[in-house]
Amino acid sequence: MTQRVGALDDEYMTSGRPLAQARLLWEIGPDGAEVAALRARLGLDSGYLSRLLRTLEGDGLVTVGPAEQVGGDARVRVATLTGAGRAEWAALDERSDEFARSILAPLSGQRRDQLVAAMAQVERLLIASMVVVEPCPPSDPRARACLRAYARDIARRFDDGFDPALSNPVHDEELIPPAGVFLLATLNSKPVGCGAVKLHPDAPAEIKRVWVADTVRGLGMGRRILSDLERYAAERGRTSVRLDTNRNLTEAIAMYHSAGYREIEPYNTEHFAHHWFEKQLDPSPS
Amino acid sequence: MTQRVGALDDEYMTSGRPLAQARLLWEIGPDGAEVAALRARLGLDSGYLSRLLRTLEGDGLVTVGPAEQVGGDARVRVATLTGAGRAEWAALDERSDEFARSILAPLSGQRRDQLVAAMAQVERLLIASMVVVEPCPPSDPRARACLRAYARDIARRFDDGFDPALSNPVHDEELIPPAGVFLLATLNSKPVGCGAVKLHPDAPAEIKRVWVADTVRGLGMGRRILSDLERYAAERGRTSVRLDTNRNLTEAIAMYHSAGYREIEPYNTEHFAHHWFEKQLDPSPS
DNA sequence: TCACTTAGCTGACTTTAGTCAGGCATCCGG
DNA sequence: CCGGATGCCTGACTAAAGTCAGCTAAGTGA
Numbered sequence: 001m002t003q004r005v006g007a008l009d010d011e012y013m014t015s016g017r018p019l020a021q022a023r024l025l026w027e028i029g030p031d032g033a034e035v036a037a038l039r040a041r042l043g044l045d046s047g048y049l050s051r052l053l054r055t056l057e058g059d060g061l062v063t064v065g066p067a068e069q070v071g072g073d074a075r076v077r078v079a080t081l082t083g084a085g086r087a088e089w090a091a092l093d094e095r096s097d098e099f100a101r102s103i104l105a106p107l108s109g110q111r112r113d114q115l116v117a118a119m120a121q122v123e124r125l126l127i128a129s130m131v132v133v134e135p136c137p138p139s140d141p142r143a144r145a146c147l148r149a150y151a152r153d154i155a156r157r158f159d160d161g162f163d164p165a166l167s168n169p170v171h172d173e174e175l176i177p178p179a180g181v182f183l184l185a186t187l188n189s190k191p192v193g194c195g196a197v198k199l200h201p202d203a204p205a206e207i208k209r210v211w212v213a214d215t216v217r218g219l220g221m222g223r224r225i226l227s228d229l230e231r232y233a234a235e236r237g238r239t240s241v242r243l244d245t246n247r248n249l250t251e252a253i254a255m256y257h258s259a260g261y262r263e264i265e266p267y268n269t270e271h272f273a274h275h276w277f278e279k280q281l282d283p284s285p286s
Numbered sequence: 287m288t289q290r291v292g293a294l295d296d297e298y299m300t301s302g303r304p305l306a307q308a309r310l311l312w313e314i315g316p317d318g319a320e321v322a323a324l325r326a327r328l329g330l331d332s333g334y335l336s337r338l339l340r341t342l343e344g345d346g347l348v349t350v351g352p353a354e355q356v357g358g359d360a361r362v363r364v365a366t367l368t369g370a371g372r373a374e375w376a377a378l379d380e381r382s383d384e385f386a387r388s389i390l391a392p393l394s395g396q397r398r399d400q401l402v403a404a405m406a407q408v409e410r411l412l413i414a415s416m417v418v419v420e421p422c423p424p425s426d427p428r429a430r431a432c433l434r435a436y437a438r439d440i441a442r443r444f445d446d447g448f449d450p451a452l453s454n455p456v457h458d459e460e461l462i463p464p465a466g467v468f469l470l471a472t473l474n475s476k477p478v479g480c481g482a483v484k485l486h487p488d489a490p491a492e493i494k495r496v497w498v499a500d501t502v503r504g505l506g507m508g509r510r511i512l513s514d515l516e517r518y519a520a521e522r523g524r525t526s527v528r529l530d531t532n533r534n535l536t537e538a539i540a541m542y543h544s545a546g547y548r549e550i551e552p553y554n555t556e557h558f559a560h561h562w563f564e565k566q567l568d569p570s571p572s
Numbered sequence: 573t574c575a576c577t578t579a580g581c582t583g584a585c586t587t588t589a590g591t592c593a594g595g596c597a598t599c600c601g602g
Numbered sequence: 603c604c605g606g607a608t609g610c611c612t613g614a615c616t617a618a619a620g621t622c623a624g625c626t627a628a629g630t631g632a
Contacts, residue, residue, distance in 0.1 A: 018588060035610070048590055050611055064610095075598050075609045103415045108506045115411040121404040125397055129389045220397045304618055321580065334620055336581050350580095361579045361628050 015091060020044075024052050025061060025085065026092055032080035034067065053079060061085035128219035131192060133228050136184035138172045138196070143184055146194035150211035157248045158272055166271045170208050174198045180205075181232050183225055185212070192216045195225040197233055197241065203267075204278065205233035207243040210252070222255055234284040241281060244273035301377060306330075310338050311371065312378055314348060318366035321350070339365060347371035414505035417478060419514050422470035424458045424482070429470055432480035436497035443534045444558055452557045456494050460484045466491075467518050469511055471498070478502045481511040483519055483527065489553075490564065491519035493529040496538070508541055520570040527567060530559035 015022070027038055039049050056062040064079045081089055104112050136143050155162035175182040175196045185193035195210040207229055212221045233241050242264065245252055253275060261277035268276075301308070313324055325335050342348040350365045367375055390398050422429050441448035461468040461482045471479035481496040493515055498507045519527050528550065531538055539561060547563035554562075 020589065039609095045590065045592090046610065047592080047612075052589095054611090073599070073609080077610070103412065106415045106417065106510065107411065108509060111411055111414060111506045115408065115415075118404045118407040118411065122401065122408055125393065125401040125404065126389065128397060129392045129401075131392065220394045223394060224392065306619065325580095331620060331622090332580065333582075333622080340581090359579080359629070363580065 015088070015095065017088075021052060021056060022092060024049070025056060025081075025089055028062060028079050028081055028085075028089075030081060030086055030089060032078055035064070035077050035079060038079065056085070059084075061088055124219060127187065128216065128221065131185050131187050131216060131221060131224075133183050133185045133193075133225055135177070135181050138175045138182040140184070142186070142191040143182055143194060146184065146191050146211055147209065149213065150194070150209055153211065154246065154249075154272075158246055159248065162272065168268060168270050170196070170198070175208075178236075181229075182209075183228055183232075185216075185221060185225060187216065193221050193225055195229050197229040199233060199236055199238060204240040204242045205238040207241055210243075222252070223259060226255070226259060230279070230281055231284070234281040237284075239281055239283070240278055242267060242276065242278040244268060244270045244276045246272050247274035301374070301381065303374075307338060307342060308378060310335070311342060311347060311367075311375055314365050314367055314371075314375075316367060316372055316375060318364050320353065321363050321365060324365065342371070345370075347374055410505060413473065414502065414507065417471050417473050417502060417507060417510075419469050419471045419479075419511055421463070421467050424461045424468040426470070428472070428477040429468055429480060432470065432477050432497055433495065435499065436480070436495055439497065440532065440535075440558075444532055445534065448558065454554060454556050456482070456484070461494075464522075467515075468495075469514055469518075471502075471507060471511060473502065479507050479511055481515050483515040485519060485522060485524060490526040490528045491524040493527055496529075508538070509545060512541070512545055516565070516567055517570070520567040523570075525567055525569070526564055528553060528562065528564040530554060530556045530562045532558050533560035 017025070023042060024038065027033060027041055035049065035053070038044075039046060042049070044052070053062060053064050057064060061082060062079050062085050063082055064077050066074060067076050067078050104115065107115060138144075138147070151162060151164065174180050175198065178199070180196060180198040182196045183194060184191055185195075191213075192215060193212040196208045198206045198208065200206060207226070210222060210225055210229075212225070230241055243256070243261075244266075245256070247253075256277045259279070261279045264276050264278045266273070266276050303311070309328060310324065313319060313327055319327075321335065321339070324330075325332060328335070330338075339348060339350050343350060347368060348365050348371050349368055350363050352360060353362050353364050390401065393401060424430075424433070437448060437450065460466050461484065464485070466482060466484040468482045469480060470477055471481075477499075478501060479498040482494045484492045484494065486492060493512070496508060496511055496515075498511070516527055529542070529547075530552075531542070533539075542563045545565070547565045550562050550564045552559070552562050
């Protein structure tokens with residue numbers, strides 16, 4: 001059972017140590033962590049965190065020293081567990097396992113599997129609901145990372161790879177309002193998906209570059225990005241959108257169908273496209 | 287959406303009121319609650335709870351008075367919400383709904399249903415894991431309540447009802463160690479199931495009165511009670527158990543089959559029985 | 573009836589969690 | 603190389619959460 005069922009929640013699993021200290025110890029983890037990262041993850045006041053670290057240091061569980069990295073910011077400090085700290089960390093880990101076991105123990109094998117599966121499902125869906133989709137300049141490093149990942153993915157899936165030089169180009173300025181928009185999907189501010197739409201003056205809006213990271217695939221992110229792009233176009237008075245796609249992207253094609261797109265004649269000469277789709281947009285209520 | 291997704295958890299949904307006060311207010315609820323019950327449910331110190339109640343009383347949200355019940359213990363006191371208290375309780379309720387909505391909002395209809403279903407499943411299985419099965423004298427009022435419910439249930443399901451006078455009797459003393467045992471299943475100390483086994487001196491042990499309340503049906507409770515009864519018999523050196531059942535109890539029959547019982551010739555003259563089962567027990571490791 | 577328990581209460585206390593202001597060293601853009 | 607921002611720190615403070623001992627009134631069992 002690798003699935004962690006209960007998080008480090010209640011005081012009764014923190015071995016007499018105050019909850020805040022235990023959480024901090026847990027977050028530092030065997031690999032150590034930068035003080036700033038801890039502050040962000042736990043949402044603590046700078047002064048308070050400093051004091052907590054001094055306490056753990058006083059108990060001999062933690063050492064706080066300058067970052068190893070040469071040429072790095074000499075102000076940032078890194079908290080690391082000592083031997084005793086590692087031992088206590090392991091004890092917390094054990095306790096949380098034990099708690100999970102105590103919940104699973106009274107259940108039969110079948111129910112146990114059901115519970116683990118249902119909790120995993122809940123976790124995935126909660127993750128999906130934590131993803132934020134918002135406009136972002138295509139020049140942003142996170143956007144660039146998405147576009148690189150997009151190119152890598154389709155190169156792997158297209159029959160003869162993907163050569164950007166043969167494909168119709170998309171310029172950054174076409175994806176910046178008011179010409180269009182680039183949407184970035186982030187989970188805890190890490191990029192996990194993207195999509196863009198170009199607003200042509202006298203042609204339907206055109207959707208490009210819809211991509212979703214493996215880690216959040218199957219959670220409806222593609223559909224969400226797509227509908228956000230459609231909404232963007234509709235709010236700016238466009239009455240239809242279209243897009244082209246490659247025959248090997250079968251899930252994408254299925255998604256376009258189920259999202260109300262219908263196949264149309266080619267409207268461009270994109271080298272890598274085999275299917276062209278169009279969708280009529282409901283006028284925006286605004 | 288009637289399903290409550292998030293509990294009253296974080297401070298950020300308690301409207302400026304300290305967490306402990308908000309939780310207490312929530313637990314009192316529109317119907318009021320006895321002080322002792324609140325103490326048990328929230329796990330609070332008697333003095334601390336008293337003080338919290340005085341605070342809420344001072345804010346005009348709660349009144350604490352003697353129990354209404356005539357002839358009851360004049361020491362127990364009951365906390366009730368005032369009009370203002372009810373309003374604040376409703377606000378908490380609204381906040382928790384709002385929180386649930388904020389989680390569900392980014393999900394598509396389909397994912398939303400999946401999430402609600404998965405959380406309901408988790409909740410049911412966690413409830414199942416909170417059920418405690420333990421020996422109990424058959425004269426205990428909770429045991430009596432189970433046995434009455436058992437008789438009521440089978441009377442409804444047997445073709446010609448159920449008349450205890452026509453059935454082979456089971457006497458209390460046969461279900462008290464060392465002659466046998468009565469197991470009671472409780473959820474938050476409320477009875478939700480039972481089962482018994484008689485240890486005959488020179489015949490296989492005999493399982494009787496296995497019953498599970500509607501509220502926890504479908505969660506494997508019957509199987510758990512059954513296997514606890516088998517274990518009891520095995521630990522006392524019995525090598526097989528048998529039981530009889532009515533043809534209308536189809537789920538029970540299916541459960542006996544899947545638990546390793548095989549049908550045998552009648553071993554008694556029980557008026558309401560149509561099937562007789564036996565199972566060989568593995569010798570107890572102890 | 574008398575010792576004993578129980579339900580709730582009060583006062584005095586401690587620990588935990590967190591805020592706020594300010595300080596020092598370092599870094600960064602002009 | 604200067605002014606302002608940033609990362610981490612300390613000291614002083616507060617509110618919330620919880621503990622402990624002891625009290626009174628009501629119930630209980632012999």
